[in-house]
Amino acid sequence: MTTALFTPKAPSIDAVFDFDALLSDDERDWQQRARRFAQEKINPVIEDDFENAHFRTELIPQLGAEGFLGMHIKGYGCAGAGAVAYGLVCLELEAADSGWRTFVSVQGSLAMSAIAKYGSEEQKQQWLPGMAKGELVGCFGLTEPQGGSDPAGMTTTARRDGDGWVLSGAKRWIGLASLADVAVIWAKVDDPEFGEGGRAVRGFLVPTSTPGFTATPIPGKLSMRASVQCDIDLDDVRLPADAILPGAEGLSGPFGCLNEARYGIIWGAMGAARSCLEAGLSRSLTREVFGKPIGANQLTQAKLADMFVEVEKGMLLALHLGRLKERGALTPAQISVGKLNSVREALEIAHQTRSILAGDGITNAFPVMRHANNLESVRTYEGTDEIHQLVIGRALTGLAAF
Template sequence: MTDAPSQIEHDDLIDIDFLLTPEEIALRGRVRSFVDTVVRPNIADWYDRAVFPVEIVPEMARLGLLGMHLKGYGCPGQSAVDYGLAALELEAGDSGLRTFVSVQGSLAMSAIYKHGSEDQKNEWLRGMAAGTTIGCFGLTEPDSGSDPASMKTFARRDGDDWVLTGHKRWIGLGTIAHVAIVWAQTDEGVRGFIVPTNTPGFEAKLIEQKLSMRASIQTELILTDVRLPATALLPNVEGLRGPFECLNEARYGIVWGVMGAARDSYESALEYSKTRLPFDRPLASFQLTQQKLVDMAVEIQKGTLLALHLGRLKDAGRLQPHQISVGKLSNTREAIAIAREARTILGGNGITLDYSPLRHANNLESVRTYEGTDEVHTLVIGHHITGIPAFR
């Protein structure tokens, strides 16, 4: 652990940096510098035009952000805490950036890494870690979000091949992906398939006119008699355990990431309150404003401590699914409240893209929904507490 207070975290009220190593602080600084120099000057324009900046993917790869927590096969092999710190800094820029890293690494790459054959890992993971191959993860369907067991996408055997037919929706990166991990019902239960997106019968359509996650890519996948060889099947998992293990990787990143959006919202409001001069005095000098700022700062500290604790548990091999649900539920809920409260300090100016809080708040509405809604995570925790499943 580091003994000296960090110079980078001037709002670290309770010295959380004392719990980080110098190497972790240095990694965080590198990602923060990337966000400050590449993302912040451009994010308002990207968001306004609903553009995901694919040109920054090579730099993300050079920073070791793709498949960051995976080891071997050209992957960076960083710790869970390293990945969390990077997720926090990325989402301080925009949720869409952290989502890209999450879809690529925690979902698509993790599916191959956890459940694929050695041949599949060797074929795909190096290019994905380098950012030259983009992946997506096809689980959610138009009528099947929180209940993936009801998915209608089906893969049938035809000789040695599989023929895949179905419809997926809210699939990140589908229109720029080179490979899709698609989960489908089969006569043997739910299985995962590696689907090159240039396979005949595969179509990706962009979901447009979004009010949230505008600097990100969400799509529909339409699969019409997509013929795949036997080698496309992920051989090492059957049933919903396969996608759920990947979703837990993504949910873990969210626990950290949303605190980045919250912190950026708070810092935007704090700086504004020092320079805005209603009634000939700084807005920050009013008691009600200070109460808002203090409440935001305290919740950010608590949420970051929770994320760090879960990261240490993950690195120790002790992290349980219900603990991830605690983090995702609590931190996302608090991050939205912080972003909304920060917007109130900005007044009417806060509805413009000159300031980040309302953009973060809009994005967080999506983050609150994907990888498990509040209701789903509440019931996961409720099941753990009571021993009684209440999903049905």
């Protein structure tokens, strides 16, 4: 077991900026439950899990028991919590490790949201209660090997075969796929019944035990090592007619789910940033150079102050977007503002913290390099910086540059 120089603790930075005062009692309760879970279940083992590329499947039903899986969904055993409460849970889980916020996002914001938004009543009853409990796991297959930023160019197809469907193609970087019981697979349908010109993107529920479905964990990752991402091969996967998600037509289907996941990232990345800031602050008070703590030096205090300001700005932005979401007024461009800002600033905070920690900052005695590595993945998935810049640019100019 790794012996750490830094032990995560309850934030002390809140004494400077009373963010808790902006939350309801119910929101604070969700946050505290998620913080306890992270501190008791994840933090004691995460450095070893990252080192050994190990994902603790035994925590999945425990997350379900806490109500964290699909917690924004109403009914079907889900908690029906508010958007801010969900964001705060993402914040606390990612303060431990991005991999665990990613799990909650893939399970709840992607797979479960796809079924809840677009599924038939029978599909919802079949899958959602077990997924909310963590008894069943789902994944979301959109990204393909040639790239993820142009889903309209996907090559995975679904063709009619009698009364059913046959899916063929490949997906890549699909979280949880090798652990999943059901995969939400997006494919182009070549049939005059679907979309202009006979081609449209539709979603399908694929039990992973179906012949022809293969999920293989991607090796050699230097990021998200305590998590699972996979390649999926679809070799003439035969499905019944009712495998299609009836409410999802075109790319608005997967995009509606991606926006749910992007919203959680806005909060989650600030959790990773807060964890790094806490590590730097703690070490600045105990590491002494030239006869005094480095926290007494002006340059170190300037770094801490700048990082603190960015964390609080990011938190306030996340809260504003959460309140908009609760009113049903949150737009895709606003989500892009939050995702772009949170991840970009979290990475910069990780880099600045590493400089405060000096040589020790590259070791797993501190969580900072692990967060920095993970955030490189978070920066890429659910839309790269460049994609979000173009979404914002389109909103500002009215002109599409992609």
